[in-house]
Amino acid sequence: MFREAAAHIPSVFPEFLPGARFxxxxxxxxxxxxxxxxxxxxxxxxxxxxxxxxxxxxxRQFSITGNRADFEALYFSRRRMLNDLVLGELVEGAGRFxxxxxxxxxxxxxxxxxxxxxxxxxxxxxxxxxxxxVERPVIDLFAAETGALLATAAAxxxxxxxxxxxxxxxxxxxEVHVRILAPYLGTHFWWMGNGAERMNNWTAWITQNVxxxxxxxxxxxxxxxxxxxxxxxxLDCFIKDYAEDGACEEGVVYYRHAAxxxxxxxxxxxxxxxxxxxxxxxxxxxxxxxxxxxxMHVDGRYYFNFADSAAVIDPCTAREYLFGKAVGSxxxxxxxxxxxxxxxxxxxxxxxxxxxRVQELLTKVQLPAGDVLPAADASYPGIGLYIARDDRxxxxxxxxxxxxxxxxxxxxxxxxxxxxxxxxxxxxxETYTARTFSSRRYEIWTMQxxxxxxxxxxxxxxxxxAAFAARDMQAEFSAEVAExxxxxxxxxxxEARLRAYRRNVSLRRGHGVEIADVHDGDLPAVLxxxxxxxxxxxxxxxxxxxxxxxxxxxxxxxxxxxxEIDDARLAISWPxxxxxxxxxxxGKQLKLQIV
Numbered sequence: 001m002f003r004e005a006a007a008h009i010p011s012v013f014p015e016f017l018p019g020a021r022f023x024x025x026x027x028x029x030x031x032x033x034x035x036x037x038x039x040x041x042x043x044x045x046x047x048x049x050x051x052x053x054x055x056x057x058x059x060r061q062f063s064i065t066g067n068r069a070d071f072e073a074l075y076f077s078r079r080r081m082l083n084d085l086v087l088g089e090l091v092e093g094a095g096r097f098x099x100x101x102x103x104x105x106x107x108x109x110x111x112x113x114x115x116x117x118x119x120x121x122x123x124x125x126x127x128x129x130x131x132x133x134v135e136r137p138v139i140d141l142f143a144a145e146t147g148a149l150l151a152t153a154a155a156x157x158x159x160x161x162x163x164x165x166x167x168x169x170x171x172x173x174x175e176v177h178v179r180i181l182a183p184y185l186g187t188h189f190w191w192m193g194n195g196a197e198r199m200n201n202w203t204a205w206i207t208q209n210v211x212x213x214x215x216x217x218x219x220x221x222x223x224x225x226x227x228x229x230x231x232x233x234x235l236d237c238f239i240k241d242y243a244e245d246g247a248c249e250e251g252v253v254y255y256r257h258a259a260x261x262x263x264x265x266x267x268x269x270x271x272x273x274x275x276x277x278x279x280x281x282x283x284x285x286x287x288x289x290x291x292x293x294x295x296m297h298v299d300g301r302y303y304f305n306f307a308d309s310a311a312v313i314d315p316c317t318a319r320e321y322l323f324g325k326a327v328g329s330x331x332x333x334x335x336x337x338x339x340x341x342x343x344x345x346x347x348x349x350x351x352x353x354x355x356x357r358v359q360e361l362l363t364k365v366q367l368p369a370g371d372v373l374p375a376a377d378a379s380y381p382g383i384g385l386y387i388a389r390d391d392r393x394x395x396x397x398x399x400x401x402x403x404x405x406x407x408x409x410x411x412x413x414x415x416x417x418x419x420x421x422x423x424x425x426x427x428x429x430e431t432y433t434a435r436t437f438s439s440r441r442y443e444i445w446t447m448q449x450x451x452x453x454x455x456x457x458x459x460x461x462x463x464x465x466a467a468f469a470a471r472d473m474q475a476e477f478s479a480e481v482a483e484x485x486x487x488x489x490x491x492x493x494x495e496a497r498l499r500a501y502r503r504n505v506s507l508r509r510g511h512g513v514e515i516a517d518v519h520d521g522d523l524p525a526v527l528x529x530x531x532x533x534x535x536x537x538x539x540x541x542x543x544x545x546x547x548x549x550x551x552x553x554x555x556x557x558x559x560x561x562x563x564e565i566d567d568a569r570l571a572i573s574w575p576x577x578x579x580x581x582x583x584x585x586x587g588k589q590l591k592l593q594i595v
Contacts, residue, residue, distance in 0.1 A: 079352045120140075122136070391509075398411070
């Protein structure tokens, strides 16, 4: 698909700018006053803080303890401070942030490595080396982000930096070439793709930022051509793993690092090789990838989540709006505009990619003409995800397999919202550690099927791997009812002694939700249900907070367990306690009526 664009690569590339230059004062004076005040407040705060000190011991801690968060706090704070300072200087134009900007640039340029300790490896899943090797740079997600940050700053703030010293921009160009461009062209990293191996968000995310660094700096046309050709090949490797329906198997949070970064790469390519993306913008698959976030939205900050995705995510930005405009989706563009409007004002992306934040300041958004359509049912057979809605309930059923990227052993799990509030929940993922992406991943409780809305058999849970999958998944939607059914027995290992477990989930529009499970196995079956609100037993039913109740037919004595939430990442979505119900199946069938 993307390699077809190679025919449009010019011999001489036009100029690419990731925004408006410092001396384009009309553009920067045009930033909304509220946003401008927010930017200056952040810049002033950054200028009053000390830069973090990163020691070799801080880098080594990941190899020793598995802790990622402590080092990453030091690492990311430098980049966010520099980002805030650059934006403040661009908006104000008075020179008062320049000394701190130069300090930040040089400090980052003098780091031994830009890759995170958790990613300091030369092969997929390989040994993480305790310290970076300056002679063998690793291009991971955040090395590429760092290169893009410095290159964007150099492109937009070049004149004032040169007035301080021409050494500053030359240093940026040198470090980006040595750490990003040379290894990109001279080394094969797994995320570049080889045509067969499955890719994930890394491919689109890094490719976008390598392109951004390449074209924001003063590189020669031959180097640019080689980067473009390699980038097109990687984008093909990335998109091949998406079904035509456009669903992201990594969950809605990773949409912004996957499909939305693919859009960023396409935008750069379309600018430097005009017309090369024209036919691709019209592809149904790319439009479906763009609209995925729209269909995953429930209400406010809540989204249907699975895999390593959270239930609460940040508001949309100009990026979603521009993606919608590019693919001709008024629905996505309108959703992004509305989502930005109801978020806390003023709003800038939480990410520290400088290009994203410049886009937020300079993009003039307009609500597309016509009515904003209400959220609708959605079918994503490529990953076995089906979504149904009515005036009160929003329901998602996830099939698929347990070999998907960022998988949680959750084949057959159900997520349910009522009146925009979480009823049956997917907990999400804790703060990443070394164990998260290791052979011990499924020792983490949030990765286990027993902490999803799923059964166990004699305590046996689902297993990981693509072979552990849903079978015979079916979905039928009508004006009166949405019915989704699947057999999840194959998601369990042989020790479960399970021949069949048919789950049928029905949204009877205007009436409620029914979950009917039919079990054919030899071991005692116990269904777990996860809730945000405290459940209270009342005879044969369970009252879930003030949201509603679950009527149970075919179940034994219900056990309720409170689970303390003390992880910072989980606390974004959930209160200090969530709950698990354990419902034994008395016979072969269990029926739940949720109203």
